[in-house]
Amino acid sequence: MTSASPVDKNKGQVFELKACRYLQQQGLTLLQRNYHSRLGEIDLIMKDANTLVFIEVRYRRSNRFGSGAESVNYRKQTRLIATAAHYLQNQQGSATQAARFDVISIGPQQGLKPGADEILWIKDAFQA
Secondary structure (H helix, E strand, C coil): CCCCHHHHHHHHHHHHHHHHHHHHHHHCCEEEEEEEEEEEEEEEEECCEEEEEEEEEEEECCCCCCCCHCCHHHHHHHHHHHHHHHHHHCCCCCCCCEEEEEEEEEECCCCCCCCEEEEEEEEEEEEE
């Protein structure tokens, strides 16, 4: 597996921050950004009322090959689930809390001015 270039990582951080701000405006509370384990990474971990929310942020500059949400395939979902389980096992009191997996897809929206991005929030995008 190849690692992302510094430019790609920086761009990813910009869109993760954009997604985080959007979700905070929707009432979610940030708990952690970029949670890492040997199993993978979760972009954002937030709280929505009494539910822990594990969020994958995907950006696409073009929908030519599908949206960002469509790129969260079975393999990626499996990694996210395993990493979330690791988080739950290592955070006091989290193991009994309700949890869900959301996807934030950021990409171009037809009809908007050039350079404008649409944020699509898919709640409960897949199940563990």
